[in-house]
Amino acid sequence: MKKRIRVGAVTIGQAPRVDITGDIRPMLAPHIELIEYGALDPFSFEEASTRFAPGEGESVLVSRMRDGRQVTMSEGAVIPLVQDCILRAEKEGAEATVLLCTGKFPEFTHSKLLITPQPILHALVQKLALDKPIGLFVPDASQIAQVEEWFSASGIAFEPVVASPYKEAELMGQRALAFRGKDLAFVLLDCMGYGCGMKEDIYASCQLPVILPRTYIARLLNELFA
Incomplete structure (x- = not known):
């Protein structure tokens, strides 16, 4: 029997992220144990929405509260909270930590x-x-700039579509129609909130890879520890 591996999973929202772990836990090797931490x-939702609201010109992050509501935050305000979660995960025995955010x-x-x-x-x-340019799903229009x-710094051209995985899950296929027939390499869903069902709807709509x-990172964890 393989040694149990504890992996800290840090969300910038609230744990548990059942929307994410519902997709990735079945993919992980049985000896990989995810321990969740939420920044x-x-x-409360009201405290987080007020205390960490992004100001003008600040980088914007979007995540999910425990009850499923979307919360929008300033990146700078969240960073110390994420740092605390990483250190706590390591103190509690995590052999690796993964951030459940693509920011x-x-x-x-x-x-x-x-x-x-x-x-x-x-x-x-x-x-x-x-x-080639890629198609890119982002959760909130305020994140486009x-x-x-970020993507220009990486030399990546993209065509964006805005669709929140927390508010508009049923609209993914409709929004993906914007990519149909275009010469794009593939589509990237630029948020950990997008799930397997949403991916299937997007592929069915635009016929692009x-x-x-979330599933890419799960496969990486298997590669490292399975």
């Missing part, structure tokens, strides 16, 4: 393996796209 666990973050303090999805996904997209900055971050 907003100590706060851009600064370097965090950590002593064990830390998986930050954004640079991994950008490197993947950069190599696979072969100078920062996403343009679709990269889903």
Whole structure:
């Protein structure tokens, strides 16, 4: 029997993220145990929405509260809370920690393996796209400007579609029609909130390959620890 591996799973919203783990836990090797931590666990929806609301010009992050509601936050306000979760996960025995967010973050303090999805996904997209633009789903229109900055820094051209995985899950296929017939390499769903069912609807609608971050990261965990 393989040694049990504890992996800290840090959401910038509230734990548990049953919407994410419902897709990825069945994919993980039986000895990989996800322990969830939420940056907003100590706060109510009203507290988080007020206390961490993004100001003008600040980078915007979108996540989910425990009851399913979408919450919009300033990246800068969330960073110390995420750092606390990483250190707590390691203190409680995590051999690796994964951030359940595709946003851009600064370097965090950590002593064990830390998986930050954004640079991994950008490197993947950069190599696979072969100078073609990609289709890109983002949760909120307020994120378009920062996403343009992040992707241009990686040399990735994209056509965006806005659809919140927390508010508009049933509209994914409809929004993906914007990509039909276009010369795009594939579609990236740029939020951990997008799920397997949404991916299927998007593929059925536009007939382009679709990269889903949550399942990609789950496969990476298997590669590392299975």
